[in-house]
Amino acid sequence: MATIALVDDDKNILTSLRMLLESEGYKIDAYTDGMSALDGLSDAPPDLAIVDIKMPRMDGMELLRRLRQKSDMPVIFLTSKDEEIDELFGLRMGADDFIRKPFSHRLLVERVKTVLRRSEPRAGGAGIVEGKSVLERGKLKMDPERHTCLWDGKPVTLTVTEFLILQALAQRPGVVKSRDALMDAAYDDQVYVDDRTIDSHIKRLRKKFKMVDSDFDVIETLYGVGYRFKEA
16 A cells, blocks of 8 residues: 655644554654655655645645655645635645645545545656557657656656646647646646646646756647647
8 A cells, every 4th residue: 555644743633644544554654844754755755745734844835845846746735724825825836635624534535545546657667668558749758657758758757737737738739728628637626726726837847848958848828728739
């Protein structure tokens, strides 16, 4: 089973979540603040991290920001119900889901299973192997089964959400995808996102590809309509 990291300064929540998720068969690593979690998650990356936003030493937003500099591991935020602004900001930064406190144990387990299911392809290996599942568009190669992406032979590390958005665009070059369509492709129905969240993902996608190719320009913006993958 998958390894899940819990990051929360409330020891009661840590204990209850550990018991709940261990009863479901998951291996648990627990941290009481963002600073210690950053070191632990970097040394032994889990399959998923569940992170509280409000914590001492380093809050969940800063932890996510630092993680996204070098990791695409799925992250679920825990947040109080009155933190909608934080929720939208976190999704734009690359969080995969939010769960509002107080939450039911059944809901949390289902959301964990959903996010892990979305990220399952990443366990298949590091390299792209030719096969029917590989998506090729010019210099782009994406392997959904292995969650790997190459541009002109160079690896590009993408989060689950970034991968799904790019895949939706690249599947039909030249066809405009609205922001709503990209939301449907990348998020579970229970996750609320807005237009600016998709725009933020597109901005990060472009930045990552420009790091390996400064001439990258295949994701086109049609203002007021959406985005499309440029036809060859």
